[in-house]
Amino acid sequence: MSDLDTFRAETRAWLEANCPPEMRQPVQSEDDICWGGRNWTFKNEAQKQWLDAMAGRGWTVPDWPKDYGGGGLSPEETKILRQEMGRINARNPLNSFGISMLGPAMLHFGTEEQKKHYLPPIARGEVRWCQGYSEPGSGSDLVSLQTYGKDEGDHWVVNGQKVWTSYADKADWIFCLVRTDKENKYQGISFLLFDMESDGVTTKPIKLISGNSPFCETFFDDVKVPKDQIVGKENRGWDVAKYLLGHEREMISGTGGGDRAGSLGAVLAETVGKDDAGKLDDPILRAQLAMFDVDALAFTAMSERFTDEMKAGKGHPAQPNMLKYAGTELNKRRHALIMEAGGSDALEWESERSNEGGRPRSWLRTKANSIEGGTSEIMLNVVAKRILELPGA
Amino acid sequence: MPLYLNDDQAMMQDSARPFMADEAPVAHLREFRDKNCKDGFSHDLWRKFGEMGFTGILVGEDDGGLGMGHVEAGVVMEEIGRNLTPSPFLGTAVAGVTALNEAGSALREKYLPGIVAGETVLGMAIDEGGKHRPERIAMQAERAGNGFKLSGRKQFVLQGGSADALIVAARTGGAAGETQGITLFAVDKDAANMRMESARLVDSAMAAHVDFDGVEVTADAVVGEVDEGWTVLRKVLAAARAGSASELIGVGTGAMDRTVTYLKERKQFGRLIGEFQALQHRAAHLYSEMEIARAAVLKAQQLLDEGSDDAELWVSIAKAKAGITSDLAVREGVQMHGGVGMTDEYDIGLFMKRDRALAEYMGDANYHANRVAELSGY
């Protein structure tokens, strides 16, 4: 047996022994997803057990170095771990902007001290982060942001407003884009980190069409941020921000349904019913589902290929934009089809039977996938410019 | 296995890419179309394919080939597509060789050396109607003496009129719709009572209708086992579908590259048309879809080479996705070229024609999406 085969066998056995049965069930509602953090209350004992077991091996962040709380796995081993988790439908033990966004940026731009200080608590799910990028006047045109940090010697004093800050009311810390030079557009932004309990930080939840309030308006009123709480150099935060966006886009394309490998038609055939020949009992919907499955399964191949290429250093930096674009558009289609298959059952918004409107709320939530983290139109702009090199793009 | 070409496969690409671009660019297709050649391809070029080793990619080393896989064959197919190279490679070196690899040594010795050398051409006689429905093969092969007598009609036999032999799928038992009872035969071109009528297709390739009016073959002509031809045919279909999916990737990419180039050359309203965001977004969408299709095709070929149980599902995903995407590429290509896109002088229209022929070859996107549904249990 090769080393990788041995690793696979050991991983399989370990997962079998350590992944609680409850954690192998599909995610049904928002609180099935574990985000961790200072104020996290576990939904049940299994959720805690699973997080502790995985964090103990560094497998919440399998490919981070062991020194920073990771598992120190190679790209091949990481892929095997994911495949083996997929095999038993194991849930992600921990979801976190610290893992998917800040971590990669910190690993790339952070000092040794910062990595040792900030990363292990992320890996263990002890500190929950939020992302302060967008502002009321600066969405797609992010670089126009106005939140200002005034230099006061050993610290900055930050004033301004962010918006659409996901989970700002639940997060412990924020990574935040702050203008530190008003003269320079691109080279006048710094990437600052601060505690959400700092004086002068307030959040106000925004209600969405799904009825949930996962994000907030976030206000900064004379917030003091010490000078060592910066990633990268002063005024060079845009480089960090862009690097991080690449990882964010990859993540959204994945949670956006891109990485779900199974057939949607097979699942929905159970909802719709089958005819005597075993075919989904609505020929036009069946055809649409077949076309969806072709697109969605083909997409998983692109996702796999880009991951493999990036790990081998063969990737193109604009690839995450393509993943984000295609993955999120697919996820919107997926949920539209789930609604169609469900008929009037999938309209129920408030009832126990419908898991309090699980389907319609998820369907509406997916509409944000092609907006958050950069809109589909912006993704296409990037592909047109960076890859196709079209004039004026 | 990572989902990109390994070093050996990349080397194959490094040799196939300049070879096809130099020896058989689109101008080569035009030449053969315009001289109204009855073969529709160049025998000289076929011999050069042999010298390059392409023809032996899927032939085992014991049979004088390279013993490589579907990924490598796909690399060559993609370059064929990108240059619209007229070639019997798909029918002979991919589908035909896959069939012969399942045959006894006599048939292998009879045909494989000629294929490896780029001398022999095979035609695949599978379809019996306008749409690809291999499950419904009805053509009869009656037992006669110690051989068989074939009766029926085949169509869409690419390069059939130029072929040294046809690989024919017929029924020795069972009924249309059943997989049991199919047998594959290798029938030499000069067999008595076989009549061929070749026609030029939309993409200038030649394809034959073949009438079998009691064509006698001996038991030696059977490829694989009598009545068990479906196991061979499945492999042949998978190989041909994966190969044509790669060719579609080449066709789509060739059309897209020409279109993007055109967007950077043509001016209207005082600017390059590539500056219009309406066109930028459509081009970027197309590029993204091509990347998805390309990855799906490579995945299918890797799984085929591994002998995975998932290979058939992925071959259908690949053929469907490549077909849909290449179709998008040629339609957007003609539209974004404006009026010149409709002219014979510009190459873009030739891509549209090849795409249309390949779309039908071994099952169109609808056929394969339906298979994805069936294989997924709905």
Ligand SMILES: Cc1cc2nc3c(=O)[nH]c(=O)nc-3n(C[C@H](O)[C@H](O)[C@H](O)COP(=O)(O)OP(=O)(O)OC[C@H]3O[C@@H](n4cnc5c(N)ncnc54)[C@H](O)[C@@H]3O)c2cc1C
């Ligand atoms: C659910 C959700 C969670 C979010 N979480 C966070 C978070 O945690 N932190 C954070 O900082 N932000 C977050 N965001 C904000 C998100 O990043 C922005 O909404 C996004 O960048 C778009 O900005 P905007 O809303 O201002 O839209 P606008 O930029 O005003 O866009 C409006 C429309 O115009 C189009 N458009 C704009 N510019 C162009 C152009 N150049 N070419 C073509 N079309 C264009 C857009 O594509 C869009 O269709 C979240 C958003 C959502 C929906």
